[in-house]
Each structure stands twice: as structure tokens, then as C-alpha cells.
Amino acid sequence: MSNAVPExxxxxxxxxxxxxxYDSYHALTSINLxxxxxxxxxxxxxxxxxxSTLIRCINQLExxxxxxxxxxxIELTAGGDNVDxxxxxxxxxxxQFNLFPHMTVLENCMLAPIKVRGVSKAEAEQTAxxxxxxxxxxxxxxxxxxxxxxxxxxxxxxxxxxxxNPKIMLFDEPTSALDPxxxxxxxxxxxxxxxxxxxxxxxxxxxxxxxxxxxRVIFMDKGEIVEIGEPESFFSNPQNERTKTFLGQIAH
Amino acid sequence: MFRSFGPNEVLYIVSAVQWTLLLSAxxxxxxxxxxxxxxxxxxxxxxxxxxxxxxxIRVFQxxxxxxxxxLVYFGLSIMGVGIxxxxxxxAALTLHASAYLGEIWRGCIEAxxxxxxxxxxxxxxxxxxxxxxxxxxxxxxxxxxPTVGFLVxxxxxxxxxxxxxxxxxxxxxxxxxxxxxxxxxxxxxxxxVYFILCWPLSMWARHLEGRFAVATxx
Numbered sequence: 001m002s003n004a005v006p007e008x009x010x011x012x013x014x015x016x017x018x019x020x021x022y023d024s025y026h027a028l029t030s031i032n033l034x035x036x037x038x039x040x041x042x043x044x045x046x047x048x049x050x051x052s053t054l055i056r057c058i059n060q061l062e063x064x065x066x067x068x069x070x071x072x073x074i075e076l077t078a079g080g081d082n083v084d085x086x087x088x089x090x091x092x093x094x095x096q097f098n099l100f101p102h103m104t105v106l107e108n109c110m111l112a113p114i115k116v117r118g119v120s121k122a123e124a125e126q127t128a129x130x131x132x133x134x135x136x137x138x139x140x141x142x143x144x145x146x147x148x149x150x151x152x153x154x155x156x157x158x159x160x161x162x163x164x165n166p167k168i169m170l171f172d173e174p175t176s177a178l179d180p181x182x183x184x185x186x187x188x189x190x191x192x193x194x195x196x197x198x199x200x201x202x203x204x205x206x207x208x209x210x211x212x213x214x215x216r217v218i219f220m221d222k223g224e225i226v227e228i229g230e231p232e233s234f235f236s237n238p239q240n241e242r243t244k245t246f247l248g249q250i251a252h
Numbered sequence: 253m254f255r256s257f258g259p260n261e262v263l264y265i266v267s268a269v270q271w272t273l274l275l276s277a278x279x280x281x282x283x284x285x286x287x288x289x290x291x292x293x294x295x296x297x298x299x300x301x302x303x304x305x306x307x308x309i310r311v312f313q314x315x316x317x318x319x320x321x322x323l324v325y326f327g328l329s330i331m332g333v334g335i336x337x338x339x340x341x342x343a344a345l346t347l348h349a350s351a352y353l354g355e356i357w358r359g360c361i362e363a364x365x366x367x368x369x370x371x372x373x374x375x376x377x378x379x380x381x382x383x384x385x386x387x388x389x390x391x392x393x394x395x396x397x398p399t400v401g402f403l404v405x406x407x408x409x410x411x412x413x414x415x416x417x418x419x420x421x422x423x424x425x426x427x428x429x430x431x432x433x434x435x436x437x438x439x440x441x442x443x444x445v446y447f448i449l450c451w452p453l454s455m456w457a458r459h460l461e462g463r464f465a466v467a468t469x470x
Binding site: 059060061084087088090091092094096098099100101102111112115116160161164170 | 393
């Protein structure tokens, strides 16, 4: 009984009544969320609240049990073959970077454009160098990931995702594995990206970042979206008790 | 009436090492192809494929190699293929090596952090590219030491083919022993030849293991 409401074609992501279970654990409960093109969304919440699961459903790193997800006008159906199409348009940055350790920075950035988009080697290299420039590490192109600092590795991971020219970028706690002094270099890169108009969904506890770039902040708890608001009102005047408690805890 | 144990007998035994080496090489090459197929089937998302590979491994790990040799050897002759020692020995050892290498390499593939596959999915890489460029190169690095270790086992395992009459190092020793009746001398020599083959490989495997341990400690 899917409600066939015409989708807002301007939406980058539409999630309707999405439910996800890990065996008997209800990981996501009736998630409804529409993300407009160019919108920046910050998702926060206690650990185990389902915030990572939520964004991982968008590029189908997690499968859902019921509901629909539409990404860039392409509907994801359970078991359907639209997954590849969607993954080409959605970039992702992970907490643990997940760079390919046996490839140089440049090769990391060139692999997917060559193999997935079918661009020439020369073009892939040009694109890769351009994005490495943009994340301010062009001089590291020939190095291997293990030779870089955490912050540099995460910026390479951002560049690698951007090389696919995605329309949407997902960030899954991109600064959580970093030493404190490296957090800002990654956040600054993300702020630049936000200013250029990229659609972004960011799972993070960096509330300074949320205030600065988010159009909306989502608070999740126990697999549900508890509260959605613009950063101003979200932080100064949270409505839900659970949100208040959470914000009180991370403020310290 | 016994032949004496002289240079000719030594030469006969030592030159039989070529058949041991050739049989090992064939079994290893065949096992590498079979093992790769088994390993990929074991980590496949297709359930029947996973179970079929698991069943294959269970059967070959759960029965003695000697029985496998007998079954292939007699099986081939009953099927009317005729008794060909080379085919029987190579086929049985290949199946045996496929099962073991398959299981070793499955472990190596699974040892590659899942984040590597997730990053590949997120970039839209297809199965073939994900395996070829991301997962297998990293698994290969992990697999070198245990694979060389298994090769040592395989070389020693070829001695069992002497029982079906395949003339390799051990069988050559038996033949010379039957003529000279100097078992201690003969089989000491045979054992020494195996040792000379296997010991450097074991050392190499240990060296590679050490290097891998250094490479993976942060």
C-alpha cells in the first residue's frame, strides 16, 4: 500500500516509511525524510540511534525491509538493480577513511572513474589532481595512504569520492577517528564543499559544524527521527525531551 | 643376491625427485585455479554456491588423502578411462589442494577489512573490479606465507602416490630398497631429499610471515 504521491522532482533524497531490522532489532522505524537538492543535513544522536544506518541506506550499504528510498529521482526497490545507478551519483566518506592501502593517493582517486564511469586514464588523472588540489594536498598524490596523517587521509577520501562527480555526498562520522588537531582541516574541506552547493548528509557530533553549514539538523534516538529543525532553533530551543538531554550531554 | 647400494642407486633415487617436483607443480597449479574458484564461491553472496564450496571442502578435509587417491584411481578405471597413474595422481592431488587452498584463501579474503568492500560499493565498483583491484591484491599479500606453508605439505603429500604405484621419490626408494634391502640407508636418503626440498620453503614461509607481521603492526 504505497502512497503514490508524486515525488518532488527537486528532491535529492526521499525516504518514505523506511523500516530496517537487524534480525529482531528494529534499527530504523518509519523514517520519512526529504532532502532538497543542495541542502545540507546534519544527523546527530547517541550511539546506536541509527544515524549511520540511516545514511548507509541511501547508497544501499544497508538494505531496508520496507518503505521506499528515491535518490536523484531513481527509486530503490528491494532487490532491484538501480543500486549501481544510485551509487554512481552518491559519494561517501567513512569514519575509518577506507582508502585502498595498496594504491597511491592518485590511484585511489582514479580507480572508480576509470572502471565505473569509463573515463580515460589521462582524464581521470587530471580530475584526481584537480580534486586533490581542492582538498589542499596535491603534493601527496604519489604517496601511499599509510604515509599520510589521519586528516590528510580523510581529505584524500573526500577527493576520491568527489572524483566521481557525485550529486550527493554522505559523511559517516568523518572526524570521529581523527586526532583533535586534525579535525578542523577536514571540517574546513567540508565547509568549502558545502559552500559550492553540494547536497550533503553528515553524521557528526561537531555541533560547531552543524551551526555553520547545516540547513537542518536531525536528532535520532532508538531508530527514530525524534526532531528536525533549523540549527538556530534546534540548538537554542529543542522541543523534545530526548533532544534536550542529548544536547545537554554533548555540551560539556 | 641383493644388489649393493652404490652410486647408481643413489642416482636413481635422486633423479626421481623430478617426478615429485613435477607432480607437486601440477597439483599446485591445478589447486591454485580450483582453490581460487572455491574461495570465491565461499565468500559469494549466492547461498547455493557457498554451500557447494563448503561441502567440497568438508569432504576433502574430512577424508584421508590416501582414500581420495584410491577413489580417483579406481574410479577412473571403473569409468573406463583406464588406469593412468599420472592422471589419477594429478587429479586427486589437485582436488586435495583445491580444498585446502580454497579454505586458506577464503580466510585471507575475509581478513581484508570490510571497509574496503564498502568503499568499493560506495564508489559503484562492480564485483569483478572490486575483487580484482581492491580485495584480492590485499588478500594475496596476506596469503603468501600460508600458501607457501601449504606447498610444503603438498610436496610431502605426493609421497602417498607411491602406494598406487606412481614412481616418484618415495616409490623410487621402495624399488631400490626391494633390490638392495638396505631400508635405513635408502629411506634416510629419501627423507633427506624431501628435507632439502621442504626446509628452504619452510624458512621462506616463516620469513614472509615475519615480514607480514611487521607490515601489519602499526
